Amino acid sequence: MADDSVTMPVVNDCDPAVAVVDDVTDEMKLLGMAVKELPAHAVKDLMTQEVCVRCIFRLFNVQEGIYALVSPTTLYSLIGKATQVEAMETRSSEETEDMKILHSSQELKKSSVCSVCLGALQFSYCDERDVLVEKDHAEDFARTVAESVKEKCHEIASFSLEVSLPTVITENEEVVVSFMKKKYASEVWFQEKFSSAHISVKDALKLSITHPLEVLLDVKCGVSDFRIRLTYEHLGATSAENKVGENQCNKRLKSGAEVSSFHIGEGNGLIKCSNGTTQSGDISDLNCQLRKVGQPCRMTLLCSRTPIYIGGRYLKFSRNVSQTRWIIDDERKGEASVEELIGGNILPMCNGDGYKFHAAGREDIDVRMLGSGRPFLIEIQNARHVPSEMSIKEMEKKINSMESNLVRVKHLKVLGIQGWSLMHEGEAEKQKQYAALVWISRPIKEDDLQTISSFQDLKVVQRTPVRVLHRRSPLEREKIIHWMKIEEIAGSSQYFLLHLCTQAGTYIKEFVHGDLGRTHPSIGSILGCRAEILQLDVTDVKMDILNE
CATH class of the missing domain: 3.30.70.2510 (Alpha-Beta Plaits)
Structure with missing residues (x-):
């Protein structure tokens, strides 16, 4: 008879990996002890409904996360041995029958899709080409993810891991927990192991692959500008509540009975009908409530940097x-x-x-x-x-x-x-400086230079310029001209350079010619003549960012 015991690699005492192997061995021992304490009859109920072994450990609050790094064959072997020992010790015919059922269904359960995690914790998924991919444990799955990251040629110093799961996973889990509460709430093990909050599928998946990813990518996981996002979708998944309603509706339509809807009672885990009746909560109820699937979720991997x-x-x-x-x-x-x-x-x-x-x-x-x-x-x-x-x-x-x-x-x-x-x-909010070549309809006077330079923090009201009305909202904006000065041009009496500093967002061309009165005051209105801008240059943009 083949030995199903868990074997660990043999290493030399001088091997630097000895400490790591010892840690794994210790965790395997803890896992084996935790499995021995699981009630075989309750495990049987879950396995009958195709709940995978990792979800069973998770629901029973088995804290030894090593189970994600161990192949399903080893995990089922642990459960099989534990139930066999329990049956021999109790010599109970019921427990012996539970053990036989567990042994006979192990091969089937290893290949079936978990009715709770839909393959996520089995590390089984359909890729983007709908090809089925199956990995034994977290390290194999993490290796696939790491290879995909490297193929995309990303250079990373750290990463954050994000997981998105379909809502049917949460719905199916609620159905299972409700059933277990209805059936086993009075048993001691339920109060000790099952009644407290357990880790979610999403968090279990992230905890399972985070460390292997850190090793494979040689960087740490944490708050990072680089994200690895795993998105799981199941196209055929519907809510458990709708599934129950559909099943009952079909049954009643065949019998001619009145159609009523079903839902899970929040307080006591009972399965209630809309007409006020309560179902018994046996294994057939669990089978009716769970949304079973024939294949795992489709998983897409997206790598992106902020x-x-x-x-x-x-x-x-x-x-x-x-x-x-x-x-x-x-x-x-x-x-x-x-x-x-x-x-x-x-x-x-x-x-x-x-x-x-x-x-x-x-x-x-x-x-x-x-x-x-x-x-x-x-x-x-x-x-x-x-x-x-x-x-x-x-x-x-x-x-x-x-x-x-x-x-x-x-x-x-x-x-x-x-x-x-x-x-x-x-x-x-900032200031900008301009130099504009301006023409006016009369010769410039000495008083004009004084008048222009005398203005400080002049408030100007500008309606949206005619030239941009086709793409800007017709608003009225108040802007500030902080200072102005005129530089005369030798040999020209009607041309000058206007230097000015304004609030950001001021329309300079319109401030010079007035834009048919839509900007007031303007250079033209201040000087009492026509004014046109011939050339405009921005000479300085004062900001706190990237200053010289």
Whole structure:
């Protein structure tokens, strides 16, 4: 007769793995002792309903998590031996019959899908191609997960593990617990082992594979920007309550009886009908309530990294480059965009799925961005590589050496999520400086220079400009012009440079010409003449992020 005992690997005393093996051996001993204390007749009820051995241990609050790392064959062997010893000691015909049933059903149970965890703790699942995958224990399953992570070429310093399970798992578990309470609540072992809260399927699965994943990936699990998400779905799964209603409805339709719905009583575990009657709660009730399935859940694995942000300041030297992609009716406006010139070069370095461009405000396509530059962030989605400081500097040089010389960047660096918060704040709260070439309809006077420079923190009311009404809400905004000054141009009496510092979000072109009275006051209304802006440059964007 084959020996079903659990054997552990033999190691040399000088082997560094001796301590680990000793720990495993001790846990196996504890597991064996815990199994001996399980009531054979209750285990029989659960196995009859195709509850897997790991869910049985979990429901009985067996704390030795080693059972997730042991093959089902070994686990069933432990249960079989424990029940055999119990039957011999008690010499009970009922217990002996329980033992025979357990032995005769072991092979079947090892291959059937658990009616509670739907294969999750059996490490059986259907992959994305609906191919059945079966693993003996947690280490085998963790190895599959680790290989998938490595195949996706992710560089990680740590990881967080997420698991999503179908609701039918919780519903089936509630049915099983309710049945056990109804049948065994008066027995001592129930009060000691089964009545207290037990670990959920989700937490048991995570605890089972976390350590093997840490070993295989050579990183720790915890709060991390890199997530491994296991999503289990069962397309044929319906709620247990609906299942009962369907079964009873079918029975009554055949007999011509009145149809009534069923549910699990919350207080005493009884199975109640809508007409107030109560079912007996025997094994047939459990069989009726459980939502049985023929195959395990479909499992999909998703690896993703929370966005990383690479920020800096950009300068734009062309009056034919938009800030972001500008395509109307499949026709590009401008020769390029800042977004594409910067983001298109950074994305390959990070090997991400895509990117988004964020900036502290924006300038029109015909407005240059000079001086200290405008702060920006490139949000890289699901980056497989987080660039080093050296590679960031090399990328900065590459962008700045482009032959087109349309855009330059400086102070490029990897930023945390706080960079995005500061950027969002700066879009509306910070100050920006401009230099505008202005024409007026009369010669400029000396008094004009004094008048303009005398304004400090001038409040301006701007209705949404006519030129952007097609894409902006018709609102009225109050903005502040912090200071202004005029720089005369030699040999020209009607042209001058207007230097001004304004609150972020101020429409500068409209502040100069008045936009048909929609901006008040304006340079034109202050000087009492027509005023037009011919060229505009942004010269400084003052923010707390990425300052020189």
